Amino acid sequence: MSLYDPDPAAIPVGTPFIRQLSQRDLSLQIPVDHVPKPGVALTPACFAHRAYEDASASKCFSNLLATGFDRIEADLFWDGTRDVWSLCPVQLGNVAVDNPTARNRHVRERRGNDRLGKRQASTSLSMLQPSGHRHTTTPLPTLVSISTTLTLGTATGSTAPTASAPPGAGTLIQVGPYSCTTTVDLQLLTGIISGHLGSTQFNTNATLKFLVLNLHAAAPASDPTGSGAAPANPDLLSNILNSQVSDYLYTPSDLARERADLNATGSWFGGLRTYQSNPAYYDITQTGDVYSTPDGWPGESFVELGLAKRLFTSYGRVDPQLSAYNFSGDASTIFGANYLQKTPPVTIDSNGQVGSGCFFDPGVYSVSRVNDSWATAVTTLDPTNSQTISLHVGNLTDCGISPLLNQTLNGQTADENPELYIQYARSTIWSWGPGEPHNATDGQGFQAHDYRCAVLNATSGFWATENCGRSYRSACRRPDAVYEWSISNAPAQYMNAQITCPAGTDFDAPRTALENTYLLHTLQQTLAQTGLTGVNDELLWVNFNDLDIPQCWVTGVNATCPYVNKHSGSQEIIVPTIAAVVVFVLAFLTILVKCAANRQQSKRRRRRGDDGWDYEGVPS
Template sequence: MTSPYPYDPDPQAVVVAPWSVAFRAQRDVGLKIPINYVTVPAVSLKAACFAHNQYEDSAAQKCFSNLLASGFKRFIIDVYWDTGRSQWSLCPAEIPESASPADDTTSISITQSTSVKSLMTAPISLPIFERQASSISSRSSTPAARTDSATSSTPTLSFTGSSSTSMAYSAAATPTEFPTAGEPLVQIGQYNCTSNLGLQFLSSILSGYLKDTSTTIGASLIYLVLNVHVAAPYSSPNSPAMQPDPSALPKDENFLGHLLSSNLSSYLYTPSMLQSQRGNLNESWRLEQSNLPVAGYYKTNVSGNGIPSTQDGWPTETFMEFKNFLRLVTSFGAVDPQMASYDFTNDADTIFPLNEIISLKDVSISTSGSVTTGCLFNPNITTITSETNSSWAMFPASSLPNLASNPNATIPIPAIMNLTSCGISPLLNASLSNTTADINPLAYLSFSYSTLWSWAPGSPNNSTLIDDNPNNDLRCAALYGDANGRWRAVDCKSSHRVACRGSTPYTWSITPDLFAYSDADQACPDDTKFSTPRTALENAYLYTAALASANTGSSDPGDLPIIYLDLNSLDYADCWVTGANSTCPYKNSDNVNHTKIVVVPTVATVIVFVLAVATFFVKCAANRRDLRRGKRRRNMGGWDYEGVPS
C-alpha cells in the first residue's frame, strides 16, 4: 500500500559522490564505536521547515524528505497536544474541528488551491509573537509561558528565530490567504497550518526513508528528540498555552510511544532493550566478535558469578543496524510545564527519558568560526575523562554566516567543521539564508557536508577517473597536514609515514620513516597497531600527533605531514576497507542465480554462501522472509541482507 506521505526528496538535496562515498567510509570505520560517541548533524525541524510559521503539509513533506536525504541524522521535533481535537500536532495553535471563514469568533481562514509554487516563491516575513512568562500550578488553567519562546545564554533545544521584531496579533485580524496544494490551510493568528500535520505524518515519511535506505551501503541511524508542548487555544492563538484539564491529556492510542510504534516498531531501539543488553554483555554486545565494541569507551563491572555488565555503555552501529536491524532511537527533549502531568511512564518502554541522548555543551565560537572554549579535545589527556567525554555531545549553532543560495560545497562552514572536530555534534537551530529546506535544500546540504570530519572536501577522488588511468592508483587513504587533518586518496606505491594506534582511544604515534602502503602494517612499534581514526576526536588527536612529529624531524620530505591510514579501496573502486588484503563487503557475485552474499559491514568481512541449485535458494529465501516478517536489508544489487546466521 502506497503511503499518503511518501519520502520524496528533491534530486538536488540528495548526497552524491564523492560525498556519498566519503560518508559511507566514515560510517564504516566507526561501526564498532558505541553510538553515543559518533558525531552526526542535527537539526531543529521548526528552524529548517517552519521558520516562517507556515505549517503546510506538502511543503513539510518536501522539507523533511530533503533533510533526511541531505544526511541529517538527529531531529529536534516540537509536538503540540491539541486538546480540542485530542491529537498531537506540529502546529503551535489548536485547529478547530470544523473551522470555516464564517466563524467570526477567531481569526481563522481556510483556503484550497492547486498552486503551491506561489507560496514558496513569495517573500514571507511574519514577525514572531513574544510569549509572556507566567507561573502555573499543577492543576491551574492559568496560561503559562512556552519553553520554546524562552531565550537564554545557555544552550537549549529551542529554535532561534532570525527576526528580532515582535508584535501582538489581534485574534480578530483579517487573515492573509496562502494557497496550498495539499490539505486546506487554516490561518490561526500568526500560524498557517494544515490539520493533518502531526507525528504520524512525519512517521510515514520516515518509514519511507528507512525502507529506501535499507541497504548495506545506505543504512544509518536516525534519532528523534521530542519537545513536548500544549497548543495555544485557537480562540487566542497568540497567547500562552493553557494548562490542560487532567481528563483532556493524552490517553491510550494517543500516547507518543504508541504513535511511534504503530508505524516504526520494527526499527525502534528501546530503553528496555538497552537495559537488558547492559545487564549481561556476554549475551549481547560480546556474543559475537563482529559486534564487539572497541575498548575504552565505557566502563564494565563483573558480578560475583562472572557476568560482565555496564551502566554507561551503548551498542555499536554494527550491532544495531546489521545484527538486529534497528535504526531509530527516540528521546524526550524539553517539556512544557503545562504537560508536567502527562503520563510519561506509558512511553518508558519506547522513548528514552528527557535528554538521554543529548548532552548540551557550553561552547564559545568566534566570529571566524573557531571554537574558543568548550572543545572536548585536550592534547594532554588521551583517555575519556570528564574533559574529553563526547558522549551525546551537542551544541546549537545559531549564529552562522548567510550562505549563498548555491553555496560552494567544497568550502566547509568553519564553525560546523570545528565543532565536529571537537567531538561535538552541531545542531542547526536557525534557518539558513532565511529559507526553509523545501525551498533551498542546497544550503542545508552544505551544513551536512561540513560535519564530515574524515575526508577533505571533494575526496576521495573520482574512482571512474582512476580506473580509466592505469598509471593513477589513488586507492589508499592518508591524513594531510595541509587539509586540517582531513584525508585524501594517495598512490599506494608512494612512501609515507604511518599512523600507529596505542592502547587508549586517543593515543597515537607516527613512524619516523617512510613506507609503502603494502609494508605499513609491519611498520608500527610493539604495543601499537597500524590503524585509522574512528571518530572526529580520534582524528583530531592523530592530526596533532602528526604535526608534532613533523616538527621533531623525520624523513618525510614535505613541509606538512602526509600520514598513511589503514584504509584502502584496492579491491573495488569507491569501497574503502581496512586491511591491505581485505575484500569489499558490498560486491555482488556475477552468478546471481547460485550465490547470495550475506554482508557483515565491519569494513572487511564478506561471507558468501554458494547454494547447490537456484530452486533451493528461492525456497530458503521465501522461508526466511516469513520468519523475518520484513525485517531485512537489501544489498547493492537488490539481494536481501539478513546479517550473520545464528
Template sequence: MSSNNKLYDPDQAAVNTRWIQPWSEAFRAQRDVGLRIPIDFHTVAAVSLTQACFVDNQFEHNAFLKCFSNLLGVGFPRFEIDVYWDALRSVWSLCPVQLPQDGVEVQNNASIVSSPTISVSTGTATARLLETTATMPQPLKIRQDSSVSTQIASASSAAVDQASSSSPDTISASAQPTVISYPTVKGLPLLQIGRYNCTSQMTLGLLTGLLEDFLQETATTTGATITFLNLNIHAAASLSDPDGPAPQLTQDQIPQSSDRLSEIVNGNLSSVLYPSETLGEQRANLNSSWYNVEWENLPAQGYYQTSKNSAGNVFTESGWPTEALMEFQEFKRVIASFGTVDQQMAAYDISGDFNDIFPPGTITEQRQTSFATTGQLNSGCYFPSSDNMVTTRTNSSFARASPPLISIDANPDLMSSIPSVSNLTRCDIIPFLNQSLAGTTADKNPLPYAAYVHSTLWSWAPGQPLNVTRGSSTANRCAVMTNSAYPGRWEVTDCGNRYRAACQNPQQPYYWEVSSNTSDFNTAKGLCRSPLHFAVPHTALENAHLHAALQRTREPNEPVYIDLNQLGTADCWVIGINSTCPYLQSTDKNRTRIVIIPTVAAVIIFVLAAFTFFVKCASNRREDKRGRGRKTVGGWEYEGVPS
C-alpha cells in the same frame, strides 16, 4: 502527495548533494570506520525541524513533506521536533494551536468562515509540490466581530490582502478569534488560526510515516544510517486564544493509553525502533549482547567502563551499542527520546513511555561553548587534551552545541565548509542547527542545509576520494592524512608510495603516533611499535589527535598512511590488507549486502549471525509502498559501500 504515492519525495537537487560520488562514498567511508564505535561518540548533524521547516509559522502538510524529505535527503540524521498535544482533536500535532474537529461546531464563540480556494505554494520553483501554484497566505490577525463580514466580502482572491486588512493597532480587547478556512486544490483546507497557518494532516503520524518511507528506500548496507528523534512536548494553544499561552491540561485532557506518544511512534516505526528497555537489558550482560558477535564486529576498546557482577557477567552502566550491531544485526535504525516537556503537560506521565522512548537528556547533553569570529572554539572543545583515554573530561557522549549565526548564500559552494560547524565536529560536539539558513526553509531550497551537513564531514578532503585510476592495481587505492590544503583530512594515493604510518594504542583511543620510518602500504603495518597498531581514525576526535601527532613530527607536511584501502574492490574502502568488501556476496553469514526493513503485512524472518529476527509490519501503512530497497540516482540503480 507525489505521483508515485510516496511520502518521502526529496528534490533531486537534495539527493545529488549526498547520494552521488564523491559525497556518497566519502560519507559511507566515514560511517564505516566508525561502525565499531559506540553511537554516542558519533558527531553527526542535528537540526531543529521548527527552524528548518516552520520558521514562518506555516504548517502545511505538502510543504512539510518536501521539507522533511529534503532534510533527510541531504543527510541530516538527528532531528529536534516540537510536538503538540491537541486536546480538542486528541492527536499529537505538529501545529502549535488546536484545530477544529471536522463537522464539529467550534466552541468559545470562535467562528469559522470560508475563503476562496487556493493552491498552497512554498514560494519557489525548486521545491516541486504537485498541489502548488499560488502564494501561501499570510498569518491571520485577530479581528473584531463587526469587521469579519466586511473583510471576508472584500477577499476576492488574494490571501495576503485578507491578512493585511487589519493590524494589531485596530484590534480591540473584546475581539474574538476567527478561523478562516481556505479550501485547497487537493486535500484538506488550510486554516488560519491566530498567527498560524495549519492543515489538519500535520501530525506526528505523518512525520513517522515519511520517515518509514525513507528508511525503506535507504534499506541497504550502503545507505543505512541511524536516525535520532528528540521530541519536545507541548500543549497546543487553545483554539479560542490561539496567540496566548497554551492551557494547563487536566487529567481528562491528556493522552489516554492508545494515544500515548510511544504508541504513535511505534505505529510506523516499531520494527526499526531501538527501545530504551533494550539498552538496559543489553548493558546488564554484554557477553550475551554486544560481545556476542563475530570478532571483527566487537566494540572498540576504551569507550566505556565495564565491570563484572557476582554471576560473572560483564556489564556497563554508561555504554551504548555500536552502529554495526544496531543496523546490521538487530536491524534497528531509529532512536526516540524526550527533550523538554512543558509545564502545561505535567499531568501526562512520560515515564509510561520509557520502555520505548528514552528519558529527557539521554541522547543530548548540552555543551557550553564560545566562538571566535573565525569560527574557532574559544572554549568547550574536547580537544586539545593531554588525556589519551576516554574520561569524564574527554567524554563527548552525545555532546551538542549550536554554532553562532550562520551567513550563507542560497547557492553555496559545497566544497567549502562552514568553519564553526566543522570546528564543532572536530571538537567531537554534535553541531545543532537551530536557525533557518539563507533566509529560507529546506522545502524551498535544500542547498544551504546540504552545505551544513557537508561541514560535518571530518574525514575526506572536499572532492575526495577520487576514483580508482583505470588499469592500475595501486593508484588511488590507499588513503593518507595530509597537512596541506585541508589539514588533517584524507586523500587517496598510490599504495606503492613510501610514507610513514598512523599508529594507535587500541586500549587508549586518543593515543596516536606517527612512525619514524616509511614503507609502501602493504608493509606499513610493521612500522608501528608494540603495543601500537596500524589504524585509521574512527571518530572526529581520534582524527584530531592523529593530526596533532602528525604536526609534532619533524616532517609535518609529509602524508601519513592510515589503515584504509580499496585494494580488493573499487569504491569499497575497507580496513586491513586482506579485508573483503562487506557488500559482496559472502559465505560469512554475519555479512549481508542488503539490510531488509519490514515491508509486508506479515512476519518476515531474517537470519544473520545465528540470530532469527522477526519483524512486525508497521500499522496503518499503505500496501502500495511495499518492496522498495534501492535508491535511483540519475537513472542508475545505486548501491554504495560501508568502507
C-alpha cells in the same frame, strides 16, 4: 504511496555518496553516543514562514533526512480540541472540511505508508532507483496561494467555519500568524521517517536516526501567540511511534537488557566480531560470569546490521504545562528528557574557531577525561556565508560535538532551497578532503592500481587518495588507547606499513572526528620535533584503502568489500551515479546470521587483558 519524497539534489551520489558511506563504515563499532551526527531543528528549517502544510512539510522533512541530518529535533503541540499531537503551535478546533476527497486522500496515504513501513519477514532486498537530474532552487509558490485558507474567529466560543477545498488540495486554516492543515502532526512526521527508513533499509544509504521530541501545549485560537493551558490526559507518544515505526525503534528496554548481560548470546559485546562495540569507551563490571555496563552503548554495526533497528527517540524540552504527562507510560519506548543529547558549554568565535568546550585536550588520552557522550551544540551562523557554515560545523565536529542547526538558512526552508542545508550536513565529513576520495578510474590521470590508499595531510587535516606504492610514515596506536597515537620512524609502502609501527601498536585509522584530531596533533607535533618539512613528510598513511574493489573503502590491507552488485555478479561496487541498483549485502547476511543464531549457542566472551581490544570498524 510513500510520504518520503526528497528532491534528487538531496540524495548523495558520486563522490559525496562515497564520502558519507566510507565515513559511516569507519565508525560502525564506535558506541553511538560518541559519534557526532549533524542535527537540525524542524521548526526553523521547515516552518520559518509559519505555514504548516502537508506538501511543503513532507518535502522539507524528506530533504533533511536524505541530505544526512541524522538528529531531528521536532516541536510537538498537544491540541486538546482535537486530541492530537500537532506540529502546528495553535489549537485548530473541530474545523469541518467539506472535502471528502482531500480528507480521505490523507487517510489513504497514511494507511498505505503504514503498509510500506512494515518490513516483512523475507529475504527479498529493496532497490534504490536514483534520479538522473538535479533539483533547481526556484522558490516554491506561496503556500496560501495554492490552498484554500480558513480564518478562525478570535472571539472566545466562536464557531469554526466550514469551507470547500478543490479536489486533491489541502486546506490551510489561518489562525493569527499561523496557517496550518489539520494533518500536519506527529503521524505525518513518523510516516515520512518510516518511508525514509523503508526506502534505505537494504542499501548503502542506511544510517541511524535520532528523533528528539520537544513537548508543548498548543495555544488557544483566541490567543494564537500566547501559551497553552495544561492539557488533560494527552495521548501517549509511544502509541503513535509504535503504530508507525515500531519495527525500527531501538528502545530503552533494549538498552537496559543488553547492558545487564553483555556476554549474552548475540550481544554487542560478546556476539559476532563485526557487531562488537569498542569497550574502550565505556565501563565494564563483572559479577560472577556476567559482564555488565552502567554507561555503555552499542555501535551502529550492532543496532543497524545486527538488529535491523534504525531509530532512537527521546524527549527534549518539556513545557511546564506538560509536567503531568504520563512519562512512565512511554518509558519502555522513549528515552528520557535530553537522554540522547547533552549541551556542554561551548564558545565559538565569528571565524568558526571553538574557544572553549572542545574535547580535544593535548596530552590527555583517557576517554573519561576527554570525551562526553551525546555532546551537542547549537550553531550560530551567518546563513548567507557558506564558508562560515563549513568552518563552524567542521570545527565542532572535529571537537567531538554534534552540531545542531537551529535557524533558517538564507531565509529559505529546506524544501524551498536545500543547497545550504546539504552543505551544512556534509560539513560534518571530517575524514576526506574536498573532492576526495578520487575515483581511481575517473579519467583524471590516476592509475587504477596506484591511487587506492588514504593519507592524512598534516597541513589540511584531511585525508586524500595516494599512490599505494609510495613510501610514507604510518599512523600507529595501541589497541586499547583510542586517542593515543604514534608515528612510525621509517617510511614504507602502504602494504608494509604495519612492520614500521612501534612494538605494541598497530597500523590503524581514526574512527571518529575526535580520534582524527588527536592523530593530526600527533603528526604535527612529530614534524615540529623532528624538523621535517618536506612535502612527503606531511603525508601519513592511515589504514584505509579500496584495493579490493574501486570506491569501496575498508580498513585492513587484505580486507574485502562488503558491497557487491548482486544482479550482475561483477566485482565492483555499484553506486547511484553508475547503476540503478545498490544492494547492502550485510543486511541480507544479517538475516542468515539471525537464523543461524537460533540453531546454535554463541560462545561467551570476556574482555581481554594486556593485549587489549581488536579495533575493527569496517566489516570484512
